[in-house]
Amino acid sequence: MAQLDLRQKLAILADAAKYDASCSSSGTTRRNSAGGKGIGSTEGMGICHAYAPDGRCISLLKILLTNSCVFDCHYCINRKSSNVRRARFTPDEVVTLTLDFYRRNYIEGLFLSSGIIRSPNYTMEQIVRVAQSLREEHDFRGYIHLKTIPDADPELVHQAGLFADRVSINVELPTVAGLTRLAPEKSVPRIEGAMRDVRTAIEDLGDARKRYKAAPKFAPAGQSTQMIVGADAATDGDIIQRASGLYGRFNLRRVYYSAFSPIPDASAVLPLRRPPLMREHRLYQSDWLMRFYDYRASEVADAADPATGMLPLDIDPKLAWALRFRDRFPVDVNRAPREALLRVPGLGIKAVDAILATRRWRRLRLADVARLTASIAKVRPFLVAEDWRPVALADRADLRPLVAPKREQLELFAA
Numbered sequence: 537m538a539q540l541d542l543r544q545k546l547a548i549l550a551d552a553a554k555y556d557a558s559c560s561s562s563g564t565t566r567r568n569s570a571g572g573k574g575i576g577s578t579e580g581m582g583i584c585h586a587y588a589p590d591g592r593c594i595s596l597l598k599i600l601l602t603n604s605c606v607f608d609c610h611y612c613i614n615r616k617s618s619n620v621r622r623a624r625f626t627p628d629e630v631v632t633l634t635l636d637f638y639r640r641n642y643i644e645g646l647f648l649s650s651g652i653i654r655s656p657n658y659t660m661e662q663i664v665r666v667a668q669s670l671r672e673e674h675d676f677r678g679y680i681h682l683k684t685i686p687d688a689d690p691e692l693v694h695q696a697g698l699f700a701d702r703v704s705i706n707v708e709l710p711t712v713a714g715l716t717r718l719a720p721e722k723s724v725p726r727i728e729g730a731m732r733d734v735r736t737a738i739e740d741l742g743d744a745r746k747r748y749k750a751a752p753k754f755a756p757a758g759q760s761t762q763m764i765v766g767a768d769a770a771t772d773g774d775i776i777q778r779a780s781g782l783y784g785r786f787n788l789r790r791v792y793y794s795a796f797s798p799i800p801d802a803s804a805v806l807p808l809r810r811p812p813l814m815r816e817h818r819l820y821q822s823d824w825l826m827r828f829y830d831y832r833a834s835e836v837a838d839a840a841d842p843a844t845g846m847l848p849l850d851i852d853p854k855l856a857w858a859l860r861f862r863d864r865f866p867v868d869v870n871r872a873p874r875e876a877l878l879r880v881p882g883l884g885i886k887a888v889d890a891i892l893a894t895r896r897w898r899r900l901r902l903a904d905v906a907r908l909t910a911s912i913a914k915v916r917p918f919l920v921a922e923d924w925r926p927v928a929l930a931d932r933a934d935l936r937p938l939v940a941p942k943r944e945q946l947e948l949f950a951a
């Protein structure tokens with residue numbers, strides 16, 4: 537590996553980390569001031585955003601320890617056979633960078649992942665050494681998110697949880713067949729075994745802290761995972777069912793969905809094109825329905841096209857479900873329970889809570905609901921109010937085009 541200075545390593549290893557979606561940065565158009573014009577850039581990598589357990593948005597230095605890897609996962613730009621420039625930080629360099637960036641107020645924490653160097657245990661030791669040094673030698677109190685390596689010794693993964701706020705283990709692909717084909721050195725039982733160990737430790741040490749104040753904290757911001765979408769043949773229905781199973785079995789805080797992006801010198805077993813980004817968005821909306829709107833995974837999957845198992849891209853999954861199950865509507869805003877109101881397309885949690893609070897004092901009219909939603913045209917066919925009943929509207933065969941968002945005219949020269 538060529539000798540690189542810290543800045544060169546940072547450029548390579550921050551760029552390599554961008555493929556991990558386990559933070560909440562969002563994409564935008566590419567702009568920069570490299571030609572001396574203007575100020576700022578949307579292209580730089582290295583700092584991402586995440587949400588702390590109390591809801592604050594925090595900025596994290598997001599890097600890999602190294603982009604060298606002894607594994608050869610087909611979808612990964614860092615795989616052994618990939619022809620990319622390699623770099624590797626020492627644990628001390630990551631500690632120094634984190635502290636320097638923190639003191640300059642660029643970041644509030646660290647997101648650290650890595651390719652596998654030599655062996656899973658060796659790599660995990662290096663990752664733990666970074667977190668241990670930050671916490672114990674420098675009394676670093678910022679946020680730390682560590683990617684853990686499922687094949688590493690469980691004791692090392694446990695140590696990671698003692699220093700990190702959040703740990704994550706990527707399941708990578710939604711199906712066993714997909715993982716076997718695209719990441720043959722990884723194994724679902726080993727990945728799930730590591731997730732189970734983390735769940736057990738979070739719960740055990742959480743219980744211990746309720747009884748003994750001195751008991752150590754273990755990953756207080758929980759564990760999360762990431763699935764790549766569109767690299768294998770898994771349908772949206774498969775992905776939703778898999779995510780639901782992971783939430784239930786491992787008590788995950790988040791499942792992140794990352795649309796597969798074609799990489800240079802890609803393996804022939806990968807698709808040539810990335811899936812539409814809207815597919816990733818629809819999966820996040822489905823995830824939201826399961827976590828906050830009490831939909832079961834099978835219900836969200838029912839919103840998908842039965843022939844393809846894919847969610848529609850032109851409408852959100854909540855509207856797709858409502859159009860498929862028209863017999864569940866209209867819902868009376870003055871009488872229906874909270875669960876039924878949450879199923880009405882266009883009504884969010886805040887709107888439903890406002891309806892429930894208001895109707896304790898008076899009956900709601902359509903205009904009252906209109907003030908709580910962005911589009912009363914979308915909501916109207918699905919509800920009954922004091923002065924409104926969607927007599928003809930609810931049964932119309934052509935309801936979908938009436939409530940679907942209007943297609944935006946694409947700009948000819950848009951990026």
Ligand code: SF4
Nearest residue numbers: 605607609612615651
């Ligand atoms: S183990 Fe991780 S870094 Fe290595 S090739 Fe597979 S996905 Fe990439």
